[in-house]
Every structure is written in C-alpha cells, then in structure tokens.
Amino acid sequence: MELTVVVALIGLTSLAATTRFGHSTLANAGAEGFTRQVALALMQARRSTISTGDNHYLQLTTSGGYITSFALIRRASGGDEQVDQSWTAPGDVLATSADTDLEFDFEGSALASYSVAIAGPDRSWAVSVVQLTGAIEVTETTP
Numbered sequence: 001m002e003l004t005v006v007v008a009l010i011g012l013t014s015l016a017a018t019t020r021f022g023h024s025t026l027a028n029a030g031a032e033g034f035t036r037q038v039a040l041a042l043m044q045a046r047r048s049t050i051s052t053g054d055n056h057y058l059q060l061t062t063s064g065g066y067i068t069s070f071a072l073i074r075r076a077s078g079g080d081e082q083v084d085q086s087w088t089a090p091g092d093v094l095a096t097s098a099d100t101d102l103e104f105d106f107e108g109s110a111l112a113s114y115s116v117a118i119a120g121p122d123r124s125w126a127v128s129v130v131q132l133t134g135a136i137e138v139t140e141t142t143p
Helices: 004-050
Strands: 056-063 065-072 092-096 101-104 114-119 124-129 135-140
Touching: 004 056, 004 065, 004 101, 004 124, 004 135, 056 092, 065 092
Parallel strands: none
Antiparallel strands: 056 065, 056 101, 092 114, 114 124, 124 135
C-alpha cells in the first residue's frame, strides 16, 4: 500500500513538472538545435568553398519575414546546385536575417557580415559571420 502511494506521488510530481516546463523547454531545445544546424551549415559552406574553389552559400527561405528553411548551395559555372538537403525551422522557432544568401568566397571570407537571430519562447541566439575572416560565432542573446 505504501509503495503504491509513493509511486502515485512520484507520478503526480512528474506530471506537474512536465506540464509546467514541458512545452517551453522543448521549444527552447528546438531553437538551440536549429541554431546549431545553421552554424554547422555555415561552417560546411565555408569549408566546401575553400576545398573546391567554388563559392558556396546558405540560401534562406523566408515567409512573413521569418526563416522557414535553408539549403547549402554551390555556385558553379554551369549554374547553382544544391549540395545538401534542405533544413526546416521548427514551428515554434522564430528566425530572422537581413540577408537571404550567406555566401563565402574561395579564400573562406564572407562576402558581407551576416547575422541570423533565432528565438525560442524563453531563450534566443545570434549566429554571426565575420566578413574578413569568415569566422562563425554563436552567442546566446537572452536578456
């Protein structure tokens, strides 16, 4: 009988914790994961540019001012071609960027300074690309 009561109390506590922290915690984890995907795709674009000599860029697809997906594209003489699969932003993540093409030249430098802002319900991040060096920086910008 005592064991049943203990198990029931643990179950109720778990249910309360999941209800209280579940959605926002999962949405913040989705935003953090999307931030990592963007940063890794930018690193891959830079490395591919250096190794092949062809400019690579991240092409951002937007809707209503928010990024809905992105793809890694290779700029070649015969026409641009998608290098990797498209990545979709999670539904409860708000991502914005002033640019839709984040491109690197053959030396690994960015063609401009780029910034992508990504926000979940409680936390937010910025992925920045330094123009001169092509370095990619991820910073948490949560107030």
